[in-house]
Amino acid sequence: MELTPLLVIFLQTGVVFAGSHSYSYFYTGNSDGGQGHPHFTAAAYLDDFPIGVYTSETKTFQIKTKWIEEKADPALWKNYTNIFQRWETDFRQGVKKMMEHFNQTEGFHSLQWMYGCELDDDGGIRAYDLDGYDGKEFMALDLDRVIHISSRPETEAIAHKWNTETIEAEKMKTYLEVQCIETLKKYISYGKEHLERKVTPQVKVFHQQSAGFIKLHCQVYGFFPQAIKVKWLRSEEEKVQPFEVLQILPNTDFTYQTRVTITVAPEEMDTYFCHVEHSSLEKPHIVVWEPSRNNLLYMSLGASSVLLLILTFVMGLWLGRRRPANRTSTYSLTPAMDGDQPTPSSAV
Template sequence: MALISFLVIFLQAGAVFSGSHSYRYFYTGNSEGGEGQPHFTATAYLDDFPIGIYTSATKTFQLRTKWIEEKADPALWKNYTNIFQGWEVEFRRGVKKMMEHFNQTEGFHSLQWMYGCELDDDGGIRAYDLDGYDGREFMALDFKKVIHISSRPETEVIAQKWNTETIEAEKMKNYLEVQCIETLKKYISYGKEHLDRKVAPKVKVFHQQSAGVIKLHCQAYGFYPQSIKVKWFRRGAQKVRSFEVPLILPNTDFTYQTRVTITVPPEEMDTYFCHVDHSSLEKTHIVVWDPSQNHLLYASLGASSILLLILTFVLGLKLGRRRQGNRTSTYSLTPVTDGDQPPPSPSV
């Protein structure tokens, strides 16, 4: 559940507003590795979709987006590999330091770092820099005061230490508000045709019955762009409120999915309609719930699984950097002319 909570924070922090685009990184360091679970992973996202990934298993940054690969400087990805190899070392140290901080000597533990930027169509920008441990956020960078704010009492001492290193916070603020935005603009230009497309949602309605109640689910999937409205109505006119907060999750094919659920007492069996509005649709798409049919749909659930896996990968780097008083390092970075690269490790 802890990892789920950090996933929700990630989705909320990175939620792309209508008419905006985002560029983000997620790092995870684990105390234990194994088959299918690397010690360290770093993933780059464009609008919620993974465009490249580095893991401690592959030791290389692997691009996953062809239209970026075709236009970007190949030397850039080699530099990514160098940077992430350095961060892999720092995250291994960071996980150990966090375990010591929480008096933990064994078990599976993970350290997470999420940072990124967003650009609105009107030129407005947003940035965020969050740290998590074992799935719970414990630190965030305040971009106005340029200080780290602890969200847990037991990590106040860490915030105090980080805030003595003001130059690091200033560097991160500058990176996210300037360099990250420049990179995002570049990638938007690379994929303008792809990012400006519209794909209509597919919609399915199904139900589940247990403990004396019926849950009606309306799932919209395979749509793009992200912004969508999904609502339930009774008898076609009375809106029915959902008490669950719906998440819009990315699929592996650069589309999205979401699901809105309502609870219906058996004695209130009636005619229910799901209304879906999306920029790809000329008019509201309406699907009627038929109690005699139940489409148990689990479309594109791999997307949310990938997000969980990546967050499990990504949690470790930053703390290793922040908690080290000595900023020497055993590796160096090769500069490239392209300004698009993640923040360097502590030695830079």
């Protein structure tokens, strides 16, 4: 299943809090099917991982999590199929109505809906109900006031219409705060050994050179549970370096991955440490990156390229003046080139 932009944003914004579990549904209706985009897709998620998926092409809810399939009543999956088949019809009509609302007569468009609940270790609960169009949120259900709130001026009329149907909003609030939590607790009990397991992170550091700078990446992958701390430290100062962080993302094997990056200027070349803390580790895992001779050479060339050009020009003039007029040069001041890499020349 290809993730829609709204779902990707949801998974990357940390909606699921550390020490909590969530149960969610994601629906997507597309104006045009084919090319990897079914007319309709629905998926159920436990935390960040799919329990099962229904599409307009398969016409059935297909289980993706084996340990839930083994313990749940098979009649449940048939019920899911029946529910999603009805939603498929509604979403086909819904996409057409949204296109009319935005005065669109052609092009690829999609209508999305996601809702779910979360349960903290301390028993606290949260819930959400969001609607999106073409990957952008346009509506949210305020569960405290039980009204729909438009997040875009052009959809305020839709919010007003939905708010006249108060019974549906009340039903949704009850589902999210009661039935959804009950289902989540049941699935947590089914997968206790999986959800409470600890998998040690794998750590890899590498660098990329760009425009006179070096980017240091600390790739951390294959860990579970999700909560993790990753930072870069410089030399023995133990000073945390400003970094860019890739959001923690799920893998297909029920583990997570992330990456933390820092940018190093020529004058900041030093030994750096990627410092990783995770519940599966007795002590922090530290991986060292040290500047190699090649890195230093690259940085020097990048920082002083103008100076080198000037020096080469001056040396050329000086040697040209010293050379006898009737003598032919047998060497070169510049190295011979093999592709993009210098090779030894006869002058050296």
